Amino acid sequence: MIEVKDLKKQFGQKVAVDNLSFSVKKGEVLGFLGPNGAGKSTTMRMVTGFLPVTAGEIEICGISMIGSPTEAKRKIGYLPESAPLYNDMTVRGFLRFCASMQGLKGAARATAVDEAIETCFLESVASQSIDTLSKGYRHRTCLAQSLLHNPEVLVLDEPTDGLDPNQKSEVRKLIKRLGEDRAILFSTHILEEVSAACTRAVIVDQGNIVADGTPDELEKQGGGSLSELFRKVTSQESPAA
Amino acid sequence: MNTWTIFKRELTSYFTQLTAYAVIVIFGLLSVGLAFTFGSFWRYEDASLSYSFFWWHPLLLMILAPAVTMRLWSDEHRTGTIELLGTMPVSMGSAILGKFFASAFVWLIALALTFPIVVSVNWLGDPDNWTIFSGYLGSFIVCCTFLAISSLVSAFTRDQVVALIVSVAICFILTFCGIDPVINEVRRSGSAETVNLLSTLGVYSHFLDATRGLIRLPSLIYFIGLISVCLVGTNLVLKSQRA
Ligand SMILES: Nc1ncnc2c1ncn2[C@@H]1O[C@H](COP(=O)(O)OP(=O)(O)OP(=O)(O)O)[C@@H](O)[C@H]1O
Ligand SMILES: [Mg+2]
Numbered sequence: 001m002i003e004v005k006d007l008k009k010q011f012g013q014k015v016a017v018d019n020l021s022f023s024v025k026k027g028e029v030l031g032f033l034g035p036n037g038a039g040k041s042t043t044m045r046m047v048t049g050f051l052p053v054t055a056g057e058i059e060i061c062g063i064s065m066i067g068s069p070t071e072a073k074r075k076i077g078y079l080p081e082s083a084p085l086y087n088d089m090t091v092r093g094f095l096r097f098c099a100s101m102q103g104l105k106g107a108a109r110a111t112a113v114d115e116a117i118e119t120c121f122l123e124s125v126a127s128q129s130i131d132t133l134s135k136g137y138r139h140r141t142c143l144a145q146s147l148l149h150n151p152e153v154l155v156l157d158e159p160t161d162g163l164d165p166n167q168k169s170e171v172r173k174l175i176k177r178l179g180e181d182r183a184i185l186f187s188t189h190i191l192e193e194v195s196a197a198c199t200r201a202v203i204v205d206q207g208n209i210v211a212d213g214t215p216d217e218l219e220k221q222g223g224g225s226l227s228e229l230f231r232k233v234t235s236q237e238s239p240a241a
Numbered sequence: 242m243n244t245w246t247i248f249k250r251e252l253t254s255y256f257t258q259l260t261a262y263a264v265i266v267i268f269g270l271l272s273v274g275l276a277f278t279f280g281s282f283w284r285y286e287d288a289s290l291s292y293s294f295f296w297w298h299p300l301l302l303m304i305l306a307p308a309v310t311m312r313l314w315s316d317e318h319r320t321g322t323i324e325l326l327g328t329m330p331v332s333m334g335s336a337i338l339g340k341f342f343a344s345a346f347v348w349l350i351a352l353a354l355t356f357p358i359v360v361s362v363n364w365l366g367d368p369d370n371w372t373i374f375s376g377y378l379g380s381f382i383v384c385c386t387f388l389a390i391s392s393l394v395s396a397f398t399r400d401q402v403v404a405l406i407v408s409v410a411i412c413f414i415l416t417f418c419g420i421d422p423v424i425n426e427v428r429r430s431g432s433a434e435t436v437n438l439l440s441t442l443g444v445y446s447h448f449l450d451a452t453r454g455l456i457r458l459p460s461l462i463y464f465i466g467l468i469s470v471c472l473v474g475t476n477l478v479l480k481s482q483r484a
Binding site for chain 2: 045048049050051052070071073074076078080082084085086087088089093097098100101102103145
């Protein structure tokens, strides 16, 4: 459902993503690993249609993100890296706004908002102003936003960043459950999450895919440990950000 | 539809962040206050309100309008919410319009709430209410022009203070290059063409026509053209920033 072919992104002279190709099918959860500055977020921003591509093809459920962005964006739920929110709104107000933007109305919108609040455990803060939320709750609010329109494709940039251990495991379970009938692309720096939630993982370094396989295969390549493989295939010196 | 959703969100945020109240109160007090003091409302018995009341509006708006709009896009960049907007199934154009209309609506309220002065002139004498209405229209369109300019400027930067200073500077130039004292000064030294050019470029000559009840086509083209250029420019700037 996500098809990416020869994706390239250049900022001025700097190549952030270089000829990246991968695909995520329905029922797959693809883990996106890589050192800081590897180009994970940049790739996700292009897949979700926020950044224009320098070269390459992106198809979401068969719709080209470059040719018809509005239709393609309708299929995607996206959690940006920094979990941006409108600070002057309440959690419920924000989710209601996002649901309207996704084209939901009336009763359908109310149900969608209630479901997202329940899925992301936000009941206790639903009517609290966003600027008074703790970091973890902010993150969960933004995650809830990505689930509102029940998208077929989820792109989550570090969904477990800033969450407490209980919530981390809840979100992993959530990703695994949602992944059964969706296509999910998510990035993380926590290697245990790969075996806990992913059906497949790729390691990206300096804009290139350097390893690709199921969690078991990758562990085997690393001689039994994923972090060994990670150290082996990624350059120790991350490029100056 | 999406423009409407964004309009509602923006308008609510103007009121929850108290910007709207500040604008309404300050503009109301200053515009009516100036009319009764420096505007010599009593002395001229200026029933059309042209010189006593409306004359001050561009001067107030050139500072207050950018103050409302400075966070329009800079905030969106700073907090990263532009990434949410940019990945929702909406065009940037509808977001730009929604935000612009919301800020214009706040000013519509602020202008409407200066109505006591209209009631006073009607009570004191027998003014031409059409002229007064056309004055308000002129004031509103000058305001919209300044809002569009600061929308464009705020798209360039994530720093609100920079956005404010640059927009005020541009609005200041547009206001002052057509104002009487400047025009008179130029008339003494410069050619007639320069005088013409300045008063066509500045907002004052267009605005003063409106306060006298004259809404002329060239003026409308001037204002609406300027607004469209700024809004389309906002779209281009927002696009180019992501390339
Ligand atoms: N707008 C931009 N202008 C210039 N360079 C950029 C821009 N955005 C990202 N980059 C560069 O692109 C490279 C990839 O960045 P990206 O954010 O995709 O990394 P990442 O893999 O998400 O890293 P992290 O693990 O730290 O989140 C970095 O070197 C970064 O400096
Ligand atoms: Mg990142």
